[in-house]
Structure formats: structure tokens, C-alpha cells
Amino acid sequence: MHTLMGCFCFKKLGHKPGYEAPINLASETPFTVNEVEALYDLFKKLSSSIIDDGLIHKEEFQLALFKNSNKQNLFADRIFDLFDIKHNGVIEFGEFVRSLSVFHPNAPEADKIAFLFRLYGLRQTGCIEAEELKEMVTALLCENNMSLSEDVVDLIVEKTMMEADTKRDGKIDDEEWKEFVKKNPSIIKIMTLSDLKELTLAFPSFVMNSGVSDLQQPVKN
Amino acid sequence: MEETHILFGKYEMGRLLGKGTFAKVYHCKDLTTGESVAIKVVSKDQVKKQGMMEQIKREISVLRLVRHPNIVELKEVMATKTKIFFVMEHVRGGELFAKLYKGKLKENVARKYFQQLISAVDFCHSRGVSHRDLKPENLLLDENEDLKVSDFGLSALPEQVRNDGLLHTQCGTPAYVAPEVLKNRGYDGPKADIWSCGVILYVLLAGFLPFQDENVMNMYRKVFKAEFQFPPWFSTESKHLISKHLLADPEQRITISDIMRVPWFRKGFKHPLSFSIEESVLDHVEDDKLPSPKFFNALEFISSMSSGFDLSSLFEKERKSGTMFTSRCSASDIIAKIQGVAKGLNLKVGKVKDFKLRFQGPSEGRKGRLSVMAEVFEVAPEVAVVEFSKSAGDTLEYAKFCEEEIRPALKDIVWTWQGDSFNHCSNVKIDGEGCKMQALPTAYPTHNL
Numbered sequence A: 001m002h003t004l005m006g007c008f009c010f011k012k013l014g015h016k017p018g019y020e021a022p023i024n025l026a027s028e029t030p031f032t033v034n035e036v037e038a039l040y041d042l043f044k045k046l047s048s049s050i051i052d053d054g055l056i057h058k059e060e061f062q063l064a065l066f067k068n069s070n071k072q073n074l075f076a077d078r079i080f081d082l083f084d085i086k087h088n089g090v091i092e093f094g095e096f097v098r099s100l101s102v103f104h105p106n107a108p109e110a111d112k113i114a115f116l117f118r119l120y121g122l123r124q125t126g127c128i129e130a131e132e133l134k135e136m137v138t139a140l141l142c143e144n145n146m147s148l149s150e151d152v153v154d155l156i157v158e159k160t161m162m163e164a165d166t167k168r169d170g171k172i173d174d175e176e177w178k179e180f181v182k183k184n185p186s187i188i189k190i191m192t193l194s195d196l197k198e199l200t201l202a203f204p205s206f207v208m209n210s211g212v213s214d215l216q217q218p219v220k221n
Numbered sequence B: 001m002e003e004t005h006i007l008f009g010k011y012e013m014g015r016l017l018g019k020g021t022f023a024k025v026y027h028c029k030d031l032t033t034g035e036s037v038a039i040k041v042v043s044k045d046q047v048k049k050q051g052m053m054e055q056i057k058r059e060i061s062v063l064r065l066v067r068h069p070n071i072v073e074l075k076e077v078m079a080t081k082t083k084i085f086f087v088m089e090h091v092r093g094g095e096l097f098a099k100l101y102k103g104k105l106k107e108n109v110a111r112k113y114f115q116q117l118i119s120a121v122d123f124c125h126s127r128g129v130s131h132r133d134l135k136p137e138n139l140l141l142d143e144n145e146d147l148k149v150s151d152f153g154l155s156a157l158p159e160q161v162r163n164d165g166l167l168h169t170q171c172g173t174p175a176y177v178a179p180e181v182l183k184n185r186g187y188d189g190p191k192a193d194i195w196s197c198g199v200i201l202y203v204l205l206a207g208f209l210p211f212q213d214e215n216v217m218n219m220y221r222k223v224f225k226a227e228f229q230f231p232p233w234f235s236t237e238s239k240h241l242i243s244k245h246l247l248a249d250p251e252q253r254i255t256i257s258d259i260m261r262v263p264w265f266r267k268g269f270k271h272p273l274s275f276s277i278e279e280s281v282l283d284h285v286e287d288d289k290l291p292s293p294k295f296f297n298a299l300e301f302i303s304s305m306s307s308g309f310d311l312s313s314l315f316e317k318e319r320k321s322g323t324m325f326t327s328r329c330s331a332s333d334i335i336a337k338i339q340g341v342a343k344g345l346n347l348k349v350g351k352v353k354d355f356k357l358r359f360q361g362p363s364e365g366r367k368g369r370l371s372v373m374a375e376v377f378e379v380a381p382e383v384a385v386v387e388f389s390k391s392a393g394d395t396l397e398y399a400k401f402c403e404e405e406i407r408p409a410l411k412d413i414v415w416t417w418q419g420d421s422f423n424h425c426s427n428v429k430i431d432g433e434g435c436k437m438q439a440l441p442t443a444y445p446t447h448n449l
Helices: A001-014 A020-027 A033-045 A058-066 A072-085 A093-101 A109-120 A130-143 A149-166 A176-181 A185-191 A194-202 B044-049 B054-065 B095-104 B107-126 B188-205 B216-225 B237-245 B298-305 B310-313 B331-344 B395-409
Strands: B011-019 B022-032 B034-043 B074-079 B083-089 B139-141 B145-148 B324-327 B348-353 B356-365 B368-380 B383-392
Touching: A020 A093, A020 B298, A033 A058, A033 A093, A033 A194, A033 B074, A033 B310, A058 B310, A072 A093, A072 A109, A072 B324, A109 A130, A109 A176, A130 A149, A130 B298, A149 A176, A149 B022, A149 B298, A149 B368, A176 A185, A185 B188, A185 B298, A194 B054, A194 B074, A194 B310, B011 B034, B034 B044, B044 B054, B044 B083, B054 B074, B095 B139, B095 B145, B095 B188, B107 B145, B107 B188, B188 B237, B298 B324, B298 B368, B298 B383, B331 B348, B331 B356, B331 B368, B331 B383, B331 B395, B368 B395, B383 B395
Parallel strands: none
Antiparallel strands: B011 B022, B022 B034, B034 B083, B074 B083, B139 B145, B324 B383, B348 B356, B356 B368, B368 B383
16 A cells, blocks of 8 residues: 555656756746746756657757757757756756756846856867857858858958957957957847746746645745 | 745735635735735635636736736736735726716726727737726726726636725626627627727716616626617717727627727827837947947857857747848948838938937837837948847837838848748858849849749
């Protein structure tokens, strides 16, 4: 009888591997428990679009971004790699919530600037090199079906390095990056998702199965 | 009394504002912003018993889309194991119908509320939401005496919280409800709302209901036949307008766009203005004279043009279309072209800077005149980027304007629109001929090559 009950409970709570309790994630991020529950709804949708295993695979991520699972894209790959904190090729729920929290309108700007710096540092050398910049411009042109001569691409990269690489050592380091973003604030616009402020309205399914206890509503900060 | 109750660590609970069998509304304070809100607390058990859960979920996600100055905003929903909390904007001025305790309203005053009601209803209908339950309890006034419609889309909630008032009808009377709704047929939400708006205008001008009877069955009969009479003080124009609302056949009823053309309605009508938060942040010092467009560096170029970085698409079912395009024309050619196109579309064009234009729509929209900025940046001598952004007006009208007016009109100078390669898979563009061929645009099909 006891085992039967246990079985039943397990099945009822049956969360997929990689699941983390909303209450824990809420304590680490700007999200409330309800918002994490709402994000779980989105996560379930994204992680089951191709294989329903509770993990977001690369193809599922591409499908969500481009509505096309075969669309390879350097920038989507970079985001995926940064979201995949454990580097095991998939995005787990906890990774999803923690990474998205940087995109919250209330998240510290310094976090957004740092995240973007890592995103652009393709080879993770701790800086953005001219070579990487060129690779990204080329990828962007390709993404948009634009062809430009290599000379023009070099010119774009050169002009940008002139502006950003104030130490003239062929790469943009952390310090130069912060200065550069300060002068060109539009660059970090992509680091803020206003949708994250309306999670409970956009994904209201959590109201049905919220696990928040009536007695102990969690107190935030 | 010794403890203050804090909801979710976010809202300090204050006094009870209203109470029904299934719901209670409290006045609360948002601890982070200091803002005052009204929180409606509903028991999940009751909602489940009524089989309303799915409907409520659907309506919450729809309500997110209806932000309008004359609609009470739903800010957030919260839940525990047993309760649902709807966090709403707190409206201080009480119910509109409390005004009627002193008697009917002057025509000008009634018109103002009716204009605001229609404006709110029109906005919702444009977003695919109908109220279905427009009635006195749902019409509130804010501290500036402006109308706020509440419970848009939440009419499925079991029993609205009601305060008692003179004109409140007893529970279940059909005073405001369209005949086709009473007949319980499949009905058209927007058309039913128009009926209710007609009843409301009548009540504001008369001080009593158009369909009233001691006997509920008689009342039904009157509603079904749309049988009512005007008191002698109604103006001809207002009688005419109300008659077009209160037609038993929903197909015959006046539409919102027709209401808005009626001179009686138009008198002193102001569209609510909204200044968008979507205003571009790429603002520079106004008076530094630039002989050439601003240089768009590689990282600005990547950040703004790459669809791979745009995570907002995780939240959307369909791909949205881009607001930027690249061009091989010179910045001054682009500016000249956009100015020409804008004039052709009857827009008012102004120069903000040498390479930044602002244009305004020819007519009032749902949230005032549409105002759009276009700025040209230079990535390289033969590559320019043009960014459009809305600085005022209705988002939906803006999207339609971009899609139906701007895009086709500019196709000669566009190299690629941001994100288009994902929408039309094998769309390879031949570049750069646009500037020279303005005279013969149809001879060079530049799309779908």
C-alpha cells in the first residue's frame, strides 16, 4: 500500500529530468514563484515541440526562434550555448530561467553588458577579436541574403575596431566593451525583453496548478 | 489588526472594497512602486465547479492585449493552491451610475462618457476581445472623471462583485443584454456589445432603463422586440443614434466605425493619446550638425538586424515582420524617397535631423494620430540601414501601416528587410538597382526572384 502511494505521488508530480522547483529558482532570480510557474508553461511548450523530454534541444530552439527547425544561425547558436550553462547540449528548465532572468527589464545593466560580451566573444577568449567581429558580420550578411565584397566587410570591421578598441591591440577587452556600450546604448536593447514583465498574463495556465501554499506565500527580498 | 498582511511579498493588503459569493476585492498597495491596486481574489474551487477554468485562462491572455486609457488594466495574475488573484488598476472615482442618483446627465456629459465607452469597446474589438457583459457595475470613473471599463473579458468569472445602487437591476435581469444573447444562440460578441452600449447611452440620457418591467417575462419580450420609447427631452440626433443600436437583428445594428462618423458622436471627440514606450532609444544631441548619416558600427548592425538574437520571438507564435531594412542607395536618396512616399500617402513629414524623419498619419487612430520615425544609418559607403519606430499611436495600426503602406512603397530602394530570409525561405535578392529605376518600378520585379 505504501509503495503504491509512493508510486502515485511520483507520477502525479512526475517532473522531467532537469526540472527545478519554482520556489528555488524564484529565490535566485528577479522572477516570482508564479512567474517561474508561468515560464514553466512556456518551457514545456518549447521543450516538447520535437522531442517531449523536458529539455530544449538545439532544433527546438531554432524552431521557436525562426519557426523553422533547420535554420542554422551563428547568433542563435551563441545564445543556445550561453543558455546551456552545463554544456551538455540541451537547455534544462533551471538554465532557461536563470539565463532569461538577465533579460528581465529589472535585471542589472551590468549583467546585461557582461552577458552580451560573452555572447560576442565567439571563441571565449575573454575578449572580442577583430577576426570574430568579421565572422559575425559575414554571418549577418549571409542571414539576410546580402552579399558584400570582402573589402567592404573589412572596412566595417576596421571602423568599428577604431571606435571600440581604444588600446589598439586588435581586440575589445572587458573595459573597452563597457565604454563602447556606454557610447552606443542601442547595442544592449536586445538584452531586455519586455515580455518578461507580463509572464503571468501571457502564460496563465499556472493558476490551475500553482504549488504556492496559501499559508506561506513566499516573501521576496 | 496587529499584523499587516502582505500578499506574495509584493502587495500590502488594505480594506475590502467589495464582496460577492465567489470573489472579494481588496484595496492593496504595490510595495515596490507604491502604486495602489485592486486585487480580486477568487476561489479556485468555485471556478472549477463552474467549469470556467479554461475560459478564464484564455481571457487572461487576451486581456494582456487591451491596454487602453478607458479600460481598467489587468496588471498581473497570481495564484496559490486554492486561490487566484487578479491584480488590477485601482480606480478611485466610483461607479459612473452613482452620478445618476442625482438624475439624468446633460447631453454633453453623457456624450463624453459614451465617446470614451465606444473608444474602449472599439479598441478591444480591434484586438478580438468582446466584453459581453457591459453594465453599470463595469463602468467606473477615475479621479479625472474619465470612464474606465472594468472586467473586460473577465465576464466569465462567476458573479461580479456588486455594490448596491439605484439603477442596479436585480441579479439575472436582462436589462443590458442583447436579445440574441438572451436567446442563448451562438452570437457575435462585438454586435452584442453595441446593443449594450445603446442601452447605456439611453440610461445616461434618460435616468432610467429602456427595457423595464415588473415581470421578467415581459421584460424579455420587450428586449426581443426591441420595444422601447424615448422620453421627450432626447434630442433628435441622440434618438437616431440609439435607435441604430437597439435593433433586435444584430446584422442591422450600427457598427463602431459608423458610430464614429455620426456628427452627434464626433462633437468634441478626442481620441485618447498614447505615447509609446517603443520610442527609439537611439537619440543623440539634436543640434550637432551631421554632414553624413550616423555610422552604424558592426555591433549595432548585428544587434539590430540579427533574428538569432531576438529572443522576443520565443514568446510569439508567428514571426513578426522587421522594422529595419538595408539599402544600397545613398542616405540622401533614401531620405528623398521616403519623403516622396510619405507625401504620396498624405502624411505630414518633418525633418528631425538630416537623416531622421518624423511623419504623422493623415487621420486620428484608436490612440490618436500615428507618428512614425525613420532614421538612416550608414554601415559602409554602399550599405545603409533604415530603422522605423513608432513614437505615438496604436500598435496594431502601426503594424498594418508598415505592412500595407511602407513596405510596398519602398520596395525599390530596399535591399533586405530584417528577418525576411526566415519568412520567405529561398528569397535571393539582386541588389542595388532600386535607386535608378524609380521611373519604371514594375519593369523590375524586385521581390520573389
